[in-house]
Amino acid sequence: MIAQVIVDISNSEVDRVFDYAIDDFPDAKEGFRVMVPFGRMNIEGYIVQLKDRTDCPPEKLKKIASVLDPYPVINEELMQVCRFMVDKYHLRMVDVLRLCLPSQMRTGKVKELTIKIAAVSDEYKDKDTSEFIRPSAVAQMEIYNHLLQSGPLPVTELCKEFSASALRNLISRGIVVAKEEGRMRTPYIGDDDDKQPPYELTEQQSAALKKIQSFSNETILLHGVTGSGKTEVYMRCISDVLKDNKTAMMLVPEISLTPQVLRTFRTRFGRNVAILHSGLSAGERFDEWRRILSGDAKVVVGARSAVFAPVRNLGIIIIDEEHDPSYVSESNPRYFTHEVAQKRARICGCNLILGSATPSIESYYSAKTGKYKLVEMKTRVNAGPLPKIDIVDMCREVYDGNNGLFSRLLNSKLDECMKKGDQAIIFINRRGYSSYMMCRSCGYVAKCVDCDVSLVYHKDENVLKCHYCGNRYKVLDECPVCHSENIKRGFVGTQQVVELLSQRYPDVGILRMDNDTTQTKDAHLDILSKFRQKKAHILVGTQMIVKGHDFPDVTLVGIVDADMSLHFADFRATERTYQLITQVAGRAGRADKPGEVVLQTYSPRHYVYRYIVNGDYAGFYEKEINLREVTKYPPFSRIVRVLVSCENEQLAHDVLKKIFDRLSGDFKGKRDSIAYFAAMKSPVKRISNKYRVQILVRIVRDEENITRQIYEAVDEYTIPKVSVFVEINPNNLS
Ligand code: ADP
Ligand code: ZN
Numbered sequence: 010m011i012a013q014v015i016v017d018i019s020n021s022e023v024d025r026v027f028d029y030a031i032d033d034f035p036d037a038k039e040g041f042r043v044m045v046p047f048g049r050m051n052i053e054g055y056i057v058q059l060k061d062r063t064d065c066p067p068e069k070l071k072k073i074a075s076v077l078d079p080y081p082v083i084n085e086e087l088m089q090v091c092r093f094m095v096d097k098y099h100l101r102m103v104d105v106l107r108l109c110l111p112s113q114m115r116t117g118k119v120k121e122l123t124i125k126i127a128a129v130s131d132e133y134k135d136k137d138t139s140e141f142i143r144p145s146a147v148a149q150m151e152i153y154n155h156l157l158q159s160g161p162l163p164v165t166e167l168c169k170e171f172s173a174s175a176l177r178n179l180i181s182r183g184i185v186v187a188k189e190e191g192r193m194r195t196p197y198i199g200d201d202d203d204k205q206p207p208y209e210l211t212e213q214q215s216a217a218l219k220k221i222q223s224f225s226n227e228t229i230l231l232h233g234v235t236g237s238g239k240t241e242v243y244m245r246c247i248s249d250v251l252k253d254n255k256t257a258m259m260l261v262p263e264i265s266l267t268p269q270v271l272r273t274f275r276t277r278f279g280r281n282v283a284i285l286h287s288g289l290s291a292g293e294r295f296d297e298w299r300r301i302l303s304g305d306a307k308v309v310v311g312a313r314s315a316v317f318a319p320v321r322n323l324g325i326i327i328i329d330e331e332h333d334p335s336y337v338s339e340s341n342p343r344y345f346t347h348e349v350a351q352k353r354a355r356i357c358g359c360n361l362i363l364g365s366a367t368p369s370i371e372s373y374y375s376a377k378t379g380k381y382k383l384v385e386m387k388t389r390v391n392a393g394p395l396p397k398i399d400i401v402d403m404c405r406e407v408y409d410g411n412n413g414l415f416s417r418l419l420n421s422k423l424d425e426c427m428k429k430g431d432q433a434i435i436f437i438n439r440r441g442y443s444s445y446m447m448c449r450s451c452g453y454v455a456k457c458v459d460c461d462v463s464l465v466y467h468k469d470e471n472v473l474k475c476h477y478c479g480n481r482y483k484v485l486d487e488c489p490v491c492h493s494e495n496i497k498r499g500f501v502g503t504q505q506v507v508e509l510l511s512q513r514y515p516d517v518g519i520l521r522m523d524n525d526t527t528q529t530k531d532a533h534l535d536i537l538s539k540f541r542q543k544k545a546h547i548l549v550g551t552q553m554i555v556k557g558h559d560f561p562d563v564t565l566v567g568i569v570d571a572d573m574s575l576h577f578a579d580f581r582a583t584e585r586t587y588q589l590i591t592q593v594a595g596r597a598g599r600a601d602k603p604g605e606v607v608l609q610t611y612s613p614r615h616y617v618y619r620y621i622v623n624g625d626y627a628g629f630y631e632k633e634i635n636l637r638e639v640t641k642y643p644p645f646s647r648i649v650r651v652l653v654s655c656e657n658e659q660l661a662h663d664v665l666k667k668i669f670d671r672l673s674g675d676f677k678g679k680r681d682s683i684a685y686f687a688a689m690k691s692p693v694k695r696i697s698n699k700y701r702v703q704i705l706v707r708i709v710r711d712e713e714n715i716t717r718q719i720y721e722a723v724d725e726y727t728i729p730k731v732s733v734f735v736e737i738n739p740n741n742l743s
């Protein structure tokens with residue numbers, strides 16, 4: 010037999026399949042990890058297919074050197090998913106295959122953890138000890154009796170209590186046997202065996218569950234307001250499939266994988282749950298992966314990359330907070346988790362549930378147009394009202410002489426909240442590293458005349474740029490609308506806010522959560538648990554505080570600068586603002602205390618705020634989808650970015666020009682299919698010493714074919730040392 014092997018060479022342009030003779034290893038099949046001779050070395054590779062014949066002349070055909078594991082590391086289903094991704098996203102097979110196993114496994118750095126277990130040998134169990142242990146050998150006698158009573162014990166434990174030399178003596182004479190046994194490093198969170206009975210479902214939850222159960226092999230959008238109890242519905246769906254002897258996968262944004270969430274799943278499903286997230290050690294990750302592979306763990310809970318977990322026989326896949334941008338992988342290999350999950354679900358013939366309080370416009374569109382099934386939960390579990398939101402016009406504050414970061418209303422509500430001993434969250438809306446330019450007197454924001462997205466201020470060149478078309482504009486020194494010179498750019502920093510608050514409330518504990526304070530591994534969990542234990546009464550933070558955290562004593566949420574994401578230079582800016590603000594606001598008043606939200610904005614009349622205040626997602630969607638249709642943005646078009654980067658600027662430009670010229674030819678006569686097509690410098694011109702140039706295309710028709718033409722052009726002109734990536738509907742264009 011011949012095995013087609015993909016060799017695992019990092020940073021190389023090699024993505025070819027090589028043929029090797031496999032006759033020495035009759036058990037090896039597709040998905041096995043092997044060592045193969047390559048050049049003068051042996052390197053790791055994956056068998057992607059077996060076949061009968063090869064075109065390679067017999068004298069040149071090399072043999073597989075060894076098989077690395079006694080099982081295939083990539084099962085047939087995952088192999089299918091990999092092929093799908095290679096085709097869909099134009100990726101190298103080796104990069105995709107790597108996603109499917111723990112990275113440390115590839116470099117051979119993690120091994121199975123084994124420990125030595127000692128036990129009395131069977132033939133010495135029923136004998137009279139005087140036959141083989143001298144009465145003076147007290148230590149040996151102690152060990153013998155102890156082991157006989159307790160059964161097998163780890164050698165390390167025995168040695169803590171008893172003489173190591175006596176144990177060695179017993180082992181050497183065969184009275185005690187010591188065996189290496191494999192052990193799993195399971196990351197336990199709390200007591201996993203006290204299973205919790207499920208909640209009694211609310212009427213709304215049972216209706217949702219029933220509806221979900223009526224579907225098979227579908228993608229279902231579960232739209233449930235914050236606090237409607239989606240988690241319980243997910244868990245019921247999971248219980249269902251377990252009863253059918255199937256497995257389940259639930260994906261959650263990394264940042265929401267808190268001990269709270271993990272404990273909820275552990276206490277319900279016990280050892281059946283395997284958890285995959287970045288906080289695990291290499292050994293733990295490897296062991297969780299093996300528990301999944303062996304079928305020992307039947308429920309996988311994890312972040313984005315857990316979509317590649319080696320579960321078999323999936324009965325359901327759930328993507329919680331489906332609108333979250335982290336589901337788009339933005340570095341190589343680039344992929345969209347929903348599409349990968351959907352492919353797996355279709356292969357297994359199971360349902361895929363996308364859940365959110367604020368679905369992405371694209372997902373909701375799919376639900377509205379019948380591609381997905383829509384299931385809704387419109388009220389909170391405790392039937393409590395959604396928090397009341399007050400909008401504060403910050404231009405008015407400036408006009409009235411308040412130049413501070415906090416409005417008068419937020420100040421007074423915060424005073425009140427602190428007096429009552431409740432907790433407050435102050436949210437600083439901040440995203441990416443770009444900033445916009447805005448008039449503080451009238452709220453005017455500089456926008457691109459062609460694209461209607463906010464311009465981004467570039468400090469290095471002191472210009473404003475549009476990230477969609479590359480147009481450049483002069484920096485404003487007065488407002489073109491009201492002629493005020495009170496023009497602002499840049500951010501409000503979390504640190505600034507913390508300083509301000511600690512002056513006002515010297516006796517109140519204040520916590521800060523942002524990129525700077527969460528550099529270390531468990532930092533963000535630390536901050537959250539301190540806040541939960543009421544060691545502090547105010548939490549100041551960025552996007553990180555938004556996700557699924559339940560703090561019963563938070564009665565006030567202050568949003569300092571709601572517009573920040575609104576004016577982000579992105580066609581999804583309004584959508585993101587709706588999602589962010591709704592999610593943050595949802596943190597207020599989760600338990601029996603009602604919640605209040607103060608939302609500060611320089612654009613109080615922007616339509617997005619009206620819908621947020623009314624909790625009117627459907628209304629917001631209608632407005633937004635119309636805009637998308639008129640302006641030809643997704644879901645009515647596909648944005649493709651070809652990003653070329655290279656240390657040599659000229660080389661990058663040359664490659665870009667060749668691709669661009671070829672596409673210009675291809676696109677002739679396709680005017681109707683293409684809404685936009687241009688080559689330009691990337692908004693961020695250099696990253697880690699590589700120059701970046703790009704082509705942007707917006708395709709309105711015949712998307713698949715035109716995308717394929719772009720892939721072909723990229724293939725034709727990619728040369729060594731120049732990296733070229735194609736991104737579909739990327740989250741950001743910097
Ligand atoms: P969502 O994810 O929809 O925002 P959660 O799943 O976090 O909502 O549920 C909100 C709160 O309601 C949680 O504290 C949860 O424990 C509680 N809860 C969920 N279902 C029930 C139920 N059937 N009965 C009582 N409490 C419930
Ligand atoms: Zn103005």
Ligand code: ZN
Pocket residue numbers: 457458459460461475476477478479480
């Ligand atoms: Zn533009």
